[in-house]
Amino acid sequence: MLAHCIALNAGLCGAFARMMTSMLDVEFRIKNYRCFGDEPTVFRVRDGFTALVGTNNSGKSSLLRFLYEFRPLLNQLAGASQPGNSVRRAMVGEDNYTWGPTLLPGERIVRAGSDRPLELQIIVHDGPGGKFSHNGDQVVLVTQYIQAQGVGQAPEIRTLQGVPLKEADGGAVMNDEFFAPLAEAMAILGNTMYIGPFRNAIHVGGTQNYYDIHTGDAFVTTFSNYKSGDNPSANEAVHEMTEELRRIFGFEKLEINPSGQTLQLNIDGRSYRLSEQGAGFAHFVIVMVNVLVRQPKLLLIDEPELNLHASLQLDFLQTLARYTGHGVIFATHSLGLARTAADQIYTLAKPAGGTSVLRAYEDNQDLVTLLGQLSFDNRPEMGFSKVLLVEGKTELRALMQFLRLYEKEHEVLMLPLHGGDMIRGDSEQELADLLRIGGDVHYLIDSERTTAGAPLEADRQDFMNVCYRLGISGLVLERRALENYFTDNAVKRAFGSEAQALGHFDKLAKSSNSAWRKTNNWRVANEMSKTDLDGTDLGTFLEAL
Numbered sequence: 001m002l003a004h005c006i007a008l009n010a011g012l013c014g015a016f017a018r019m020m021t022s023m024l025d026v027e028f029r030i031k032n033y034r035c036f037g038d039e040p041t042v043f044r045v046r047d048g049f050t051a052l053v054g055t056n057n058s059g060k061s062s063l064l065r066f067l068y069e070f071r072p073l074l075n076q077l078a079g080a081s082q083p084g085n086s087v088r089r090a091m092v093g094e095d096n097y098t099w100g101p102t103l104l105p106g107e108r109i110v111r112a113g114s115d116r117p118l119e120l121q122i123i124v125h126d127g128p129g130g131k132f133s134h135n136g137d138q139v140v141l142v143t144q145y146i147q148a149q150g151v152g153q154a155p156e157i158r159t160l161q162g163v164p165l166k167e168a169d170g171g172a173v174m175n176d177e178f179f180a181p182l183a184e185a186m187a188i189l190g191n192t193m194y195i196g197p198f199r200n201a202i203h204v205g206g207t208q209n210y211y212d213i214h215t216g217d218a219f220v221t222t223f224s225n226y227k228s229g230d231n232p233s234a235n236e237a238v239h240e241m242t243e244e245l246r247r248i249f250g251f252e253k254l255e256i257n258p259s260g261q262t263l264q265l266n267i268d269g270r271s272y273r274l275s276e277q278g279a280g281f282a283h284f285v286i287v288m289v290n291v292l293v294r295q296p297k298l299l300l301i302d303e304p305e306l307n308l309h310a311s312l313q314l315d316f317l318q319t320l321a322r323y324t325g326h327g328v329i330f331a332t333h334s335l336g337l338a339r340t341a342a343d344q345i346y347t348l349a350k351p352a353g354g355t356s357v358l359r360a361y362e363d364n365q366d367l368v369t370l371l372g373q374l375s376f377d378n379r380p381e382m383g384f385s386k387v388l389l390v391e392g393k394t395e396l397r398a399l400m401q402f403l404r405l406y407e408k409e410h411e412v413l414m415l416p417l418h419g420g421d422m423i424r425g426d427s428e429q430e431l432a433d434l435l436r437i438g439g440d441v442h443y444l445i446d447s448e449r450t451t452a453g454a455p456l457e458a459d460r461q462d463f464m465n466v467c468y469r470l471g472i473s474g475l476v477l478e479r480r481a482l483e484n485y486f487t488d489n490a491v492k493r494a495f496g497s498e499a500q501a502l503g504h505f506d507k508l509a510k511s512s513n514s515a516w517r518k519t520n521n522w523r524v525a526n527e528m529s530k531t532d533l534d535g536t537d538l539g540t541f542l543e544a545l
């Protein structure tokens with residue numbers, strides 16, 4: 001059984017939403033790691049959703065595994081607030097320290113064919129305790145790792161640079177408070193969970209793990225302990241997870257029970273073994289149970305779209321994110337999924353004979369192209385039947401939660417308009433092209449009003465006029481923005497008792513709620529009920545959609 005104690009609040013997933021109350025922004029600069037070369041590969045880990053997109057063998061999985069393999073170092077850094085911590089002593093030049101990556105037998109992490117060491121630089125831009133900096137320099141440490149070549153030979157691991165001086169700014173001694181921002185950020189990164197692309201609950205051995213997930217007998221045993229063990233909160237959490245699966249797959253009733261080396265399912269009164277169901281359902285069950293048990297701060301998942309129809313992929317990602325503290329980093333072949341789900345996107349490419357190259361993705365914001373990338377087919381029996389244009393990605397994820405309340409989350413495909421970039425009067429040609437391909441198209445955008453009944457900004461009015469001419473129906477919200485519909489109870493459940501709901505025309509950026517960022521709107525929406533929306537223009541629109 002996994003060595004992680006579950007601490008659920010009566011099994012309610014709202015408890016997980018309350019975990020995400022602090023900022024995270026840490027930069028890694030990597031050289032000569034696996035398929036990456038001498039030029040630094042710069043990768044930033046932030047709150048929310050991050051997508052890694054590329055072809056096979058371009059380096060997507062390697063970058064995910066980097067955070068898995070370097071967890072021993074990250075967890076040592078998480079102890080830097082303790083005076084006797086060996087990494088802390090090494091960083092100020094008082095001691096040496098050693099660490100080793102988590103590797104499978106026979107694998108190596110130093111780039112094959114290179115005689116140069118792996119190098120890593122860590123920069124804490126922000127974290128729960130703020131920035132970690134010294135004399136304006138945010139570099140935490142630079143370390144080298146030289147992998148052993150002979151059998152039984154120990155690898156050479158050494159620190160090249162840590163915090164350069166023993167005295168902090170103003171002559172203050174580097175104390176616990178000085179190192180706290182580093183320790184708090186690393187504690188998050190040390191509490192990750194990596195899920196590889198292979199997920200299997202059928203018998204593959206009694207004690208085998210696949211990276212951080214249990215499979216085979218171990219998985220079935222873990223599920224049994226959580227479903228019917230002596231922890232009531234765990235029992236209730238499994239029940240709620242089962243209800244999520246029932247909703248996502250459209251069953252009337254669903255019961256999941258351990259049975260020998262597999263799971264027995266009762267679906268709408270009929271008994272099945274897990275092996276009799278599609279791979280997509282097994283994929284959901286394996287991953288959701290493991291994430292429920294582990295409760296990571298950050299989830300690392302390879303190919304979340306595996307075996308899933310496009311209409312389920314975003315739902316799957318957001319459901320998983322509810323069980324995490326800071327979000328999800330996922331590797332995918334689907335640029336469409338990345339463009340709709342991710343707050344930041346990286347692309348990877350590996351030319352023949354070369355090393356992998358990581359770049360930030362520049363979104364071309366072409367709606368017609370995105371529609372194709374999402375495999376849209378305007379036939380209900382093939383998936384989505386309607387297209388909804390929404391303000392941006394943060395609204396898209398929040399509206400997914402609202403559409404669940406109306407049982408429409410798998411029939412409405414949402415596309416982000418990127419705010420002022422596309423909500424303009426000169427978008428008529430693109431909207432017309434979209435209409436020809438998408439069929440039943442609607443829009444839902446913020447009003448950005450500062451008072452009731454105030455006129456719309458010119459660009460928003462022009463966009464509304466264009467949609468009217470093209471026959472695209474929709475709604476401009478009466479209140480300022482989507483977050484102005486969130487109730488005080490939902491905001492408090494998401495961010496704690498000190499948080500407060502916005503007035504109908506308040507701007508979130510001016511709110512005193514430091515934990516509430518627009519990227520977390522979906523967590524508040526997850527705490528809302530249908531009755532919270534009844535009687536509002538937003539609720540009426542979603543009901544009629």
